[in-house]
Amino acid sequence: MRAIALNDPALVIRGALAVAQSPTSLKTWRLPIWTQAQSPDPTVDLMAGMTSGVRLCFVTDADTFTLDVLETGLQLAGTPRRPVTFDLYLDGILNQQGTLLAGHTIVVKPTGPRFEAGKASQIHFTGLGAHMKVVELWLPQTAQLEILGLYVPETATFGPTPYEGRLRWAHYGSSISHGMEASGPSTTWPAVAARALGCDLTNLGLAGQCHLDGFVARALRDGKFDAISLEVGINIIGADTMRRRVFASALHNFLDILREAQPEVPILVISPIYCPLIEDRPGPLVRDNLATYAAADRPLGAADGALSLMQGRSIIADLVARRQNGGDTQLTYLDGLALFGAEDVADMPDNLHPNAAGQTRMGDRFITIGWPALST
Structure with missing residues (x-):
């Protein structure tokens, strides 16, 4: 598999007002970074860091791709951790979902929150077909997310989406x-x-x-x-x-x-x-x-x-x-x-x-x- 640099211009991020990118790390926020200095409650920053509505977009002929991911999910004490789910769309049609389980968890208790450390894991999307297609990956609405790697087959084409013109x-x-x-x-x-x-x-x-x-x-x-x-x-x-x-x-x-x-x-x-x-x-x-x-x-x-x-x-x-x-x-x-x-x-x-x-x-x-x- 070939690693795609996470700051590759062909990897388009939609739905975020702030993005931190390097070749090996990608993290988004739904509010600009400068708002954190004015935020009166750390929960604002927690929620702005969750990726509701944020999408990774690209064009490829890859039949499969893989992400290295570290998520920080949320759990109310006495209930299961909220599912951390990805929705993958190909050419505008839902193709499959994937779920993460291994990352960090913030447990909300009556006495206050507790942080439980987890680890990074991989999520695989397979059976996509070898034709050229527009990929739109909706990131989880229930978690903060750091993407640590994106991999496609060695010979796969990887390019930007024709997304301009949408309202x-x-x-x-x-x-x-x-x-x-x-x-x-x-x-x-x-x-x-x-x-x-x-x-x-x-x-x-x-x-x-x-x-x-x-x-x-x-x-x-x-x-x-x-x-x-x-x-x-x-x-x-x-x-x-x-x-x-x-x-x-x-x-x-x-x-x-x-x-x-x-x-x-x-x-x-x-x-x-x-x-x-x-x-x-x-x-x-x-x-x-x-x-x-x-x-x-x-x-x-x-x-x-x-x-x-x-x-x-x-x-x-x-x-x-x-x-x-x-x-x-x-x-x-x-x-x-x-x-x-x-x-x-x-x-x-x-x-x-x-x-x-x-x-x-x-x-x-x-x-x-x-x-x-x-x-x-």
Whole structure:
């Protein structure tokens, strides 16, 4: 087998805003490196380092290829480690999946996280056929990843993908958009939509960390995107990080930052999907056994300005309408209940996150509802 240098220009990385490459190492982040100096919580960097929506792309006639990989996966104490799965597409069609087991694991416990060291391993993709084909390898949405080697047969052709021309869609959101519950990285709901619509996706779904941070707004502002969507509210309300007084102002400010350099780019604001625990009562949410969630008892929370999801949706819808009336014709609102509502709660086993079926359904519904910005 022949080693491909991991900084070979023919190896194209999609869906990452930062890439560290050398001939023998490749690591990606979904936020620029400079954001780490402004991050208020190490979990932001952990989630940005996970490769949800990140793809390795190339053209080859190789019948097989191999990766040397060291992953850092996630496990909630008392439950199995989240599967670390790759989805391999050939010429736009899912060909096979592969799973890693040997790498590092971060175990989340009530007393705090614990790091369990693992080791690098190989993952093999075989039976691909000897014809020329476009390879798009979706990297795991549930883990950080360092690629340490890429190997193809000695005589195989290896070149860059003809990828230019796809609409560049950036999506910012919570764990709902990060999609750890999906069956694979290509079946998170943004990935389902992006594949169907032929978009070049950058997924900034950051589990637990969608709090309208200014550094995320600036990263989106400075990106070269054709369309930007924001799934906002569930982390803010679920963690009680903002009250009524500041929530609308923070969202206005986030949108203002985007508009500084992207005055005409279509922006879609999506309000929270259904969550039975905080629909009509304020957060925060707490993990009751690490596997499921419960609402904290806060009898005076609403009087203090704490928000329920119903109130959050109303604030977001009103804010978008005000900005539209002020002349922003490229700003659109989508009620999150249209993607996942009370009728779907059977596919929300932990009371907060849609399961794999729920993720796929959300993507299908997003396609059906339609956003003209992604249809041009």
